[in-house]
Amino acid sequence: MKLAMIGSGYVGLVSGACFADFGHDVVCVDRDDRKIAMLRAGEIPIFEPGLDALVARGISAGNLSFSGDLAGSVRDADAVFIAVGTPSRRGDGHADLSYVYAAAREVAEAISGFTVIVNKSTVPVGTGDEVERIIRDANPEAAFAVVSNPEFLREGAAIDDFKRPDRVVIGGNDPRGLAVMREVYRPLALGRSPIIEMSRRGAELTKYAGNAFLATKITFINEIADLCEKVGADVQEVARGIGLDNRIGGKFLHAGPGFGGSCFPKDTLALLKTAQDNEAPQRIVEAVVAVNDQRKRAMGRKVIRALGGDVRGKTIAVLGLTFKPNTDDMRDSPAIAVIQTLQDAGATIRAFDPEGMEQAAKVLADVEYCSDAYSTMPNSDALVIVTEWDAFRALDLKRVKGLLKQPVLVDLRNIYPRELVEQHGFSYTAVGR
Numbered sequence: 288m289k290l291a292m293i294g295s296g297y298v299g300l301v302s303g304a305c306f307a308d309f310g311h312d313v314v315c316v317d318r319d320d321r322k323i324a325m326l327r328a329g330e331i332p333i334f335e336p337g338l339d340a341l342v343a344r345g346i347s348a349g350n351l352s353f354s355g356d357l358a359g360s361v362r363d364a365d366a367v368f369i370a371v372g373t374p375s376r377r378g379d380g381h382a383d384l385s386y387v388y389a390a391a392r393e394v395a396e397a398i399s400g401f402t403v404i405v406n407k408s409t410v411p412v413g414t415g416d417e418v419e420r421i422i423r424d425a426n427p428e429a430a431f432a433v434v435s436n437p438e439f440l441r442e443g444a445a446i447d448d449f450k451r452p453d454r455v456v457i458g459g460n461d462p463r464g465l466a467v468m469r470e471v472y473r474p475l476a477l478g479r480s481p482i483i484e485m486s487r488r489g490a491e492l493t494k495y496a497g498n499a500f501l502a503t504k505i506t507f508i509n510e511i512a513d514l515c516e517k518v519g520a521d522v523q524e525v526a527r528g529i530g531l532d533n534r535i536g537g538k539f540l541h542a543g544p545g546f547g548g549s550c551f552p553k554d555t556l557a558l559l560k561t562a563q564d565n566e567a568p569q570r571i572v573e574a575v576v577a578v579n580d581q582r583k584r585a586m587g588r589k590v591i592r593a594l595g596g597d598v599r600g601k602t603i604a605v606l607g608l609t610f611k612p613n614t615d616d617m618r619d620s621p622a623i624a625v626i627q628t629l630q631d632a633g634a635t636i637r638a639f640d641p642e643g644m645e646q647a648a649k650v651l652a653d654v655e656y657c658s659d660a661y662s663t664m665p666n667s668d669a670l671v672i673v674t675e676w677d678a679f680r681a682l683d684l685k686r687v688k689g690l691l692k693q694p695v696l697v698d699l700r701n702i703y704p705r706e707l708v709e710q711h712g713f714s715y716t717a718v719g720r
């Protein structure tokens with residue numbers, strides 16, 4: 288199959304490189320010339336484990352290429368994937384569909400022969416209908432079908448998620464469109480990943496319902512963690528106790544500083560907007576959004592309390608800035624609110640993140656970025672772990688104690704056993720324990 292990927296970000300680039308690895312002929316398009324130039328030079332504009340090798344393999348095999356020329360890239364494609372961003376719209380927080388619609392317009396003018404237009408971006412229910420309208424208006428002669436194919440990959444494990452997904456969702460009812468999609472995903476069916484077909488609207492809503500449910504799970508355990516702190520229970524024990532129940536499942540039951548990232552915050556908001564527009568309020572998700580919003584700064588206040596209630600003039604070492612490990616993505620990372628809360632209270636921040644510091648510098652002012660974990664610590668009054676990168680899981684606590692001005696450790700990801708840390712003479716603050 289000849290495939291064109293419009294948008295070469297986290298989703299477009301990973302999907303494109305994986306499809307090429309399965310043998311399809313793929314061109315990844317982006318309107319960001321810098322990105323395309325980097326990719327052509329064999330450089331990867333984002334950090335995603337394994338992606339450099341996968342892209343290199345596709346380029347040398349000759350079936351993965353990069354282009355800034357959208358029209359030329361989609362002309363002969365069997366399927367054109369729209370994988371552009373759908374961020375929260377400034378003002379009302381609904382999904383900003385301007386990139387999707389702009390891409391659809393450009394695609395419409397360039398396609399020839401029967402082409403499947405695949406919405407891979409996360410888009411509100413009904414967007415497929417609008418994309419179909421746009422294409423028909425722009426090119427009344429075009430032979431095409433619009434299909435929804437939401438993406439469920441996780442940054443940090445994106446390649447494995449794409450190649451061995453729990454399921455693939457395809458939404459649409461045009462038989463020719465569905466036939467092309469079955470062929471596109473046939474290599475995954477061989478790997479026994481279920482490929483489920485449904486209505487286009489069902490597929491669009493499935494993506495939002497899935498993310499809202501996961502965000503709810505995280506928020507649920509975070510509130511249980513708050514209760515654990517009040518009643519003297521350990522949230523990790525409780526999470527294990529409930530997670531072993533198959534009806535509940537153990538994943539997404541890790542208490543922490545609140546969810547962030549490029550998807551959950553914007554997708555929960557967009558779902559609420561869709562719900563309002565359709566007069567079907569989603570009260571649970573409303574509560575999830577509200578609770579999570581206030582949690583991030585609350586974690587900053589937790590650090591302030593661990594330092595005796597006043598951080599003015601103090602220096603705080605922060606480890607981990609990205610919203611989760613193994614990505615350089617800073618979008619809506621809880622670290623932003625935690626650090627800003629500490630800065631608002633008068634603290635100075637010294638921080639380190641293995642991959643996120645370049646992105647962090649764009650959103651966090653007045654932070655001293657350090658070259659490794661230990662160099663954040665000299666003259667710092669406390670160490671705060673915000674993101675659980677592997678490199679922070681087995682710190683040399685003796686050395687840490689020697690470097691810090693006072694032995695205060697705040698572990699917002701619960702990665703250390705309390706006993707071990709206290710044996711080393713630290714005052715230890717965790718979440719829900």
Ligand SMILES: NC(=O)c1ccc[n+]([C@@H]2O[C@H](COP(=O)([O-])OP(=O)(O)OC[C@H]3O[C@@H](n4cnc5c(N)ncnc54)[C@H](O)[C@@H]3O)[C@@H](O)[C@H]2O)c1
Binds near residue numbers: 296317318407
């Ligand atoms: N990042 C994730 O983990 C993830 C997971 C599942 C779904 N999604 C969804 O996938 C979509 C893309 O997310 P992302 O994280 O890959 O975004 P991203 O910002 O990393 O990439 C989007 C890319 O599209 C390009 N672009 C925008 N308009 C274009 C146009 N008209 N022509 C060509 N290129 C254009 C941008 O330059 C950018 O490089 C979003 O809807 C998101 O919600 C993301």
